Amino acid sequence: MSPNSVLIIATVVCVVANVSIAIADYARAPFVLANAAAVRLPPTALPYLATLELAGGLGLLVGLLGAPRLGLAAGAGLTAFFIGAVLAHLRARVFHNIAFPGGFLLLAVAGTVFFAGRL
Numbered sequence: 001m002s003p004n005s006v007l008i009i010a011t012v013v014c015v016v017a018n019v020s021i022a023i024a025d026y027a028r029a030p031f032v033l034a035n036a037a038a039v040r041l042p043p044t045a046l047p048y049l050a051t052l053e054l055a056g057g058l059g060l061l062v063g064l065l066g067a068p069r070l071g072l073a074a075g076a077g078l079t080a081f082f083i084g085a086v087l088a089h090l091r092a093r094v095f096h097n098i099a100f101p102g103g104f105l106l107l108a109v110a111g112t113v114f115f116a117g118r119l
Contacts (some may be wrong), residue, residue: 010110018057025050039092068118075112
């Protein structure tokens with residue numbers, strides 16, 4: 001499998017993952033509320049964070065459909081977002097589930113690299 005194929009697959013997975021977690025955030029799923037409490041994030045912030053995740057995921061999708069500059073911006077935005085999420089876990093010393101924001105971060109980086117190579 002070519003590196004470009006891997007990046008495309010990772011970008012598609014990033015779209016699905018971010019849209020899915022945004023829906024869970026909007027729905028205030030119990031695991032989302034528990035995670036937010038663990039990192040000392042007020043529940044009132046969840047809709048705003050969900051909107052950023054959803055916008056990033058949809059931006060990547062639009063990028064895949066032919067707007068690579070938008071895809072690059074979305075990937076960069078998600079990368080920054082998930083750096084913040086990892087830092088929030090580190091600050092709160094919540095390590096038992098840090099793999100989740102770390103995995104989302106890696107997917108966002110893959111999407112950013114994919115679109116950066118298309119410009």
